Structure formats: C-alpha cells, structure tokens
Amino acid sequence: AQSVAQPEDQVNVAEGNPLTVKCTYSVSGNPYLFWYVQYPNRGLQFLLKYITGDNLVKGSYGFEAEFNKSQTSFHLKKPSALVSDSALYFCAVRARNTGGFKTIFGAGTRLFVKA
Amino acid sequence: GAVVSQHPSRVICKSGTSVKIECRSLDFQATTMFWYRQFPKQSLMLMATSNEGSKATYEQGVEKDKFLINHASLTLSTLTVTSAHPEDSSFYICSANQGLVQDGYTFGSGTRLTVV
Numbered sequence: 001a002q003s004v005a006q007p008e009d010q011v012n013v014a015e016g017n018p019l020t021v022k023c024t025y026s027v028s029g030n031p032y033l034f035w036y037v038q039y040p041n042r043g044l045q046f047l048l049k050y051i052t053g054d055n056l057v058k059g060s061y062g063f064e065a066e067f068n069k070s071q072t073s074f075h076l077k078k079p080s081a082l083v084s085d086s087a088l089y090f091c092a093v094r095a096r097n098t099g100g101f102k103t104i105f106g107a108g109t110r111l112f113v114k115a
Numbered sequence: 116g117a118v119v120s121q122h123p124s125r126v127i128c129k130s131g132t133s134v135k136i137e138c139r140s141l142d143f144q145a146t147t148m149f150w151y152r153q154f155p156k157q158s159l160m161l162m163a164t165s166n167e168g169s170k171a172t173y174e175q176g177v178e179k180d181k182f183l184i185n186h187a188s189l190t191l192s193t194l195t196v197t198s199a200h201p202e203d204s205s206f207y208i209c210s211a212n213q214g215l216v217q218d219g220y221t222f223g224s225g226t227r228l229t230v231v
Contacts, residue, residue: 036159044151044159044208046220090159102175103161 002027004093006106013081014114021076021109023065023091032094033074035065038108039087047089050074061085081113117143119211121223128199128230136194136226138209144189145211149220150182153206165192199230 004025013019025031035047048059055067065076076089091106118141128134138148148165163184164172171184181203183195192211196203206227210220 043224044210044222046210046222092159092161094161101172105159105161107158 002093002095002102002104004091004104004106006089006091006109008109009107010110010112012112012114015083016080019078019081019085019111019113021089021091021111023074023076023106025072025074025091025093027093027095029095033065033067034092034094034103035059035063035074035076036090036092037061037087038090044090047076081111083113083115086111086113117211117221119145119209119221119223121209121226123226124224125227126229128228130200130230131198133195133197134199134228136196136207136209136228138192138194138211138223140190140211140221143211145192146189148186148192148209148211150184150192150194151208151210153208153225159208162194196228199228201230204228204230 007022011021033050036044037047038044047063048057048065050057050067056064058064063076063078065074067074089109089111092103094101094103120139120141122137126134146167150162152160152162161174162177162182163174165184165186167186167189173179181197183197186192206225208222208225210222212220
C-alpha cells in the first residue's frame with residue numbers, strides 16, 4: 001500500500017545550523033515526491049518536487065531534497081537555517097495504483113528555528 | 116509572482132445545502148488546478164485535479180457526486196460541496212500551475228467551511 005512517513009513531529013535547530021526534515025515513502029512503481037510548507041497565517045506553499053532525472057532537487061528559499069531510491073527517502077535539507085524557516089512542513093508522494101493516481105501526504109513536521 | 120485567489124475565505128452553511136468555492140489564477144493561465152482538504156490536526160488530502168475544458172480527475176476515495184468540480188476557463192475552477200453535512204466541515208485549499216512539469220504550484224489562502 002502507498003504510504004508516506006514523516007517520523008518527526010517536531011524538529012528544533014539553531015539559526016545558522018543545517019536542518020533536515022525527514023520523509024520516507026512506500027509505493028509500488030515510480031513515485032512523484034513533493035515538499036510543501038505552511039507558514040503561520042500565510043497558507044500553504046510549494047517548495048520542490050521530484051519527478052524524474054537528477055536525484056538532488058533544488059527548490060524555493062534555499063531548500064533542497066535528495067531522492068534516494070534504495071532508502072525510499074526524500075529528506076528536505078537546508079545548509080543554514082533561518083528563524084523565518086519556522087513552519088509546518090509536509091512531504092507528499094504521488095503514484096499510480098490500480099485505481100488511478102493517488103497522492104498521500106505525511107502528517108507534517110513542525111520546524112522550530114531558534115535565534 | 117503568480118497569485119491564486121480563493122473565495123470565500125470562510126463560509127457557514129446549513130446541512131443539506133450546497134456551497135461553491137472559487138479558485139482563480141489572477142495573473143497566469145492555469146490549465147491545471149488542484150483541490151485539497153486539510154483536516155483537523157493538520158493532515159492534508161488531495162481531492163482532485165481540475166483540468167480546463169475536461170472532467171476533473173478525482174483521487175481514490177473521493178466522492179465525485181459529492182464534490183463537484185468545474186474548470187470552465189483557464190483562470191477559474193470551482194468546487195461545489197453538495198448536500199453538505201457536518202462531517203464535510205473542513206479547510207479546503209486550491210492550487211494552480213501552468214501545466215508545465217517544471218512549474219511550481221501556487222496555493223490559494225483556503226476556505227474554512229462549517230456545516231451546521
């Protein structure tokens with residue numbers, strides 16, 4: 001069955017330090033993978049997606065994610081965190097199954113960046 | 116940059132009535148729009164993909180007759196919740212892109228639906 005897991009409900013990081021928000025998935029077939037961010041009082045925003053090609057995907061606001069097929073992971077990373085990165089992050093996987101395409105979202109990871 | 120306007124931002128309706136939510140791309144043409152539902156405790160669900168000039172593609176488990184989607188123009192998609200029930204109360208969000216693989220997705224600000 002198709003699934004996506006964000007194993008951490010919350011991630012705390014100091015400003016200037018690298019950050020990682022983890023995402024693992026389970027699908028049959030080739031996945032499309034996405035990261036979204038929801039800032040407080042600002043709505044949902046798209047960060048990046050992996051469809052095919054280069055495993056390292058660069059997105060908005062300096063974020064990047066690496067598609068790792070062997071580990072079925074798509075972790076979100078940023079070399080140097082900003083306080084303004086504090087938000088709720090969602091990973092999503094889209095894949096074709098017997099009934100058609102389905103997109104599953106992770107439960108979300110809340111990122112806190114401390115000054 | 117690309118802007119998506121969603122209207123209304125909040126709506127309260129009585130059980131059994133229908134509610135229409137509009138999603139407009141203001142400064143670009145959106146061949147594809149998406150409708151999501153965000154449940155309490157933050158979980159998101161993609162409901163359907165709205166394709167301009169053709170039928171919407173619904174995700175597995177989403178009732179087509181319950182959630183009617185119309186994408187009549189390149190700048191407007193509507194979601195109608197028919198015969199609403201309290202369990203339909205939720206936060207509905209739309210997004211749009213220009214249909215190119217490399218494009219990102221721009222989200223509307225969402226609609227809080229409360230069915231009483």
